[in-house]
Amino acid sequence: MTDPTFHRRRIVQMLAALGALPSLAMAQGGWPSRPIKVVVPFPAGGALDTVARALSEPMQQRLGQSMVIDNKPGAGARLGTEVAAKSPGDGYTLLVATPSSTSVALALVPGLTYDPMKDLVPIANLAEIINVIVVPAPRPYRNVAEFVTWARQQNRPITFGTSGVGSADHLGGEMFKLKTGLPMEHVPYKGGGLAMADLATERLDVAFATQAAAGPMLASGKVRAIAVTTPTRSKLLPDLPAVSETVPGFGMSNWAGMFLPKGTPDRIRDRLFKEFAEVANMPAVRETIARGGMEVKVSQSPQEFSRQLHEETQVWTALVKALDLKPE
Template sequence: METRMNTRRTVLQAFALTALLTTAATVPAADWPTERPIRMIVPTPPGGGTDIFSRVIANHLGKALGQTIVVENKGGANGLIGQTTAAKASGDGYTILFTYAAAIAVNPAMQPAMPYDTLKELKPVAQIGASGNYLVVASDVPAQDLKSFIDWVKKQPDPVNYGSWGIGSGGHLTMEAVKMQTGIKLNHVPYRGSGPLVTDLSAGTVKVAFADTVSTLPYIKSGKFKALAISGTMRAPVTPNVPTLSEQGVPFKLDSWYGIFAPAGTPDAIVKRLNAEITKLVGLPEIKERFLQMNMAESPSKTPEEFGATVRRDMQAWGEIVRTNNIKPE
């Protein structure tokens, strides 16, 4: 009898402990985000496109949550410094990361020793936007589309130089993917950012580049550059006449995007709430106008799980390009 009572007491205590732990585990999600401001880590210096857009998102997201969101810039090492800070932070809902596709998906393949495990230590929350990069040439290059560009390159006695905004950048890896599929020979000339690249392209120092869809636009509109193709899965809103690589016979289905992540321990309830609020705010007129200014298609609506699948797919695809071409960091 005593044994049965002791057993029953033990079972009841176990149930009580389980209930207590379950309650404790849900308290942060239930009270969040009333305790203190939320820190949004941005892995770039202040003033750039990623930083500016992050502050627009932070302002609207903070209003939706009824809590202040403080942007904290931690630039350097192609996003690794800021992303490491976020990955190692407490998963209490008060730290989130606003970052970009290349920093998340390319770094694991480029870096010999990652300071964190992307898939295990960062939790995908929401994708924001989707776009590509332009294949642009100087106006005197006798090409009007991808096919004529490939034909022109193949006729040159020496490999043609092309520029990108750095080793391992989206522009660099996209052109290497084009080379893999078409057999054309080009030499990569890396620049330290889009500004110097566009300056040299406009001066004729290089005739070919994969460059971003914002800084090149004035030159495309003036006729100084010709945009022959855009990477990614869709055409840019400002240049609907420029077809994608895939539409021109070179399959390429990787988009550039911004994304919000959280430390791995962040409760699912918080992640889902953030995703729901972000999904609503990207439909706001101001945000849509910002997408247009950035020549970026409107943001796709994805659950955290769907965004996570995008991250895994992109890491695999970009990694294959890096490994196949033996691309090393500077």
């Protein structure tokens, strides 16, 4: 007859072994073992939200865990960015961000409550957000050279509307002002859509808006795009010249990138880079992102994205100092 004590010992040993499985899995690199939160520091329905949602479904299939989108808008995207930056570096919090709350914020906002270069781990620049120079349709200028000529003939400052101080469209306008020497006056709005409405009725002279924000007014025919602000022409809008073709040295990079909180292991960062790079180039994902006014452009490595952030911060810092810009 089998000893009952032997059976009890075997059951205890088996339960102990089962209890050790999660720890063993983690020790062997079993991440992820639970849902991953993706912080989007902008409202639902915007460009960044589009990127996050386009990537989340195929990423869930690859990682075997759900990805939960957490929209946390506010304070020029700094609110959600701070939440992500101060989260544990365990691989279960991601951040989709733009220059406004990273490289620009570091240059523009004194006393920033987080350091984008120290508190965030760059994974990849995933998409370029296309900004366009937009003008009222009834105006006579149809390209950048004609606009500059027209502007010099006016006996007043040229007004440009933006979605707020420190936004990409604001800094694009300020860079254009610096490079051309035009007398330009910044008119900030609480959102790009409001600026487009006033541009359409000629209350403004020009805007440096995202393609997504300008899209409805462009489709209505009330405004006209005359150039892209990207350093070179965009594949999405190949017929539009880059501003740099007329204004040498002008080039503004506005992007959507993915980050992790500091302390996240390199193996998790590297796995995410590999997966995001492959997912972003899926035809269906590229198409969805393109409809949001963005072009998929993935960094060659996390290190390349990190270098880009450092270089951009130096550019924005110089611009902020030259123009004595202040945050809202």
